[in-house]
Amino acid sequence: MTTSKASGAAASPTSSAGEAGRPRLISVRNAGRSRSTSARRRRRSSSIVLLLGLLATGVMWTVLAPGGNATETPDANEAVRQGRALFLQGCATCHGLNAQGSTEGPSLIGVGAAAVDFQMSTGRMPLAAPAAQADRKPPSYSETQIDQIAAYVQTLGGGTQVPELTEADLNDADLAEGGELFLANCAQCHQAAGAGAPLTYGKFAPSLSQATPEQVVEAMRTGPESMPVFGPGQINDDEAVAVAAYVRHLQDTPSPGGSSIGKYGPVPEGLVAWVIGIGALLGVCLWIGARQKL
């Protein structure tokens, strides 16, 4: 159908060329001038017809072309297939051939794509060696590979999907509400400024200075290691975005009054004041004493 329309449009330049003979008959007297104008007119009209033809083809294409949805299913299956291959290579030794878990690592059935995305985008997984707690490090897989493994794990009994946060969502979020939720739910482990703090048995709540908003929401929803899960019943999706926006706000806020001294709060600040302040005073006393002896 598209082609017949296009060929119809392509045929019209010949018919308009036939019509263009008309002005030449009328103006026999100044034939030279009219020949050039009619040639120009012919050229112009044929280019207009060509443009219309192209436009029509474009419109027909957008209306009649098969939608993108048809190709989505094979793509998703392909991602899962690739993800399974990557999983068998890099994760199965600890998590089992079917992600059922082993003595080296927990089962991943039902943890969902969000857990995989969190663990892999923060570089915690693949774990290099057993330790009290997996550290954050640069990710060793590409984003595409992480998506593929996440897609594979998602097929094993579902679970939380990777959150989709937009810049607009974060900008519209209620920072004050995010701050309140953060102080009530997160600060006891991560500290009010998100600097992190040690927990028991060699474990620690890490600093939040590098976490992306997606990772903040994923951490809340999946509860990595000894962090509790904050489900939608406790912190709903809008509130979760507000917390993520607040964590980003903490990252962006420069320390008022000079060095943050690790943002550990009043105790190290006092310590620094005592050690440096009293040290300086002692220095001044010694200097005065030394001068008086002379």
Ligand code: HEC
């Ligand atoms: C050396 C062993 C080891 C390897 C290799 C490993 N993991 Fe893990 N994984 C663990 C252990 C142990 C834990 C639990 C401790 C923790 O979360 O720090 C864990 C936890 C996880 C979790 C969190 C589960 C939950 O309940 O939230 C995910 C997701 C995960 N691993 C995915 C992967 C993926 C994907 C790979 C491959 C790229 C991988 N792991 C490779 C040992 C391993």
Ligand code: HEC
């Ligand atoms: C009981 C203590 C505890 C509480 C409460 C807690 N966390 Fe955590 N959080 C942890 C621990 C422990 C880890 C490290 C997990 C790991 O390494 O697998 C962590 C990791 C994180 C990370 C990953 C940081 C990174 O850069 O890799 C983020 C983000 C995070 N928490 C956000 C939150 C938010 C937001 C809240 C409040 C809604 C919260 N946490 C409440 C203990 C806690």
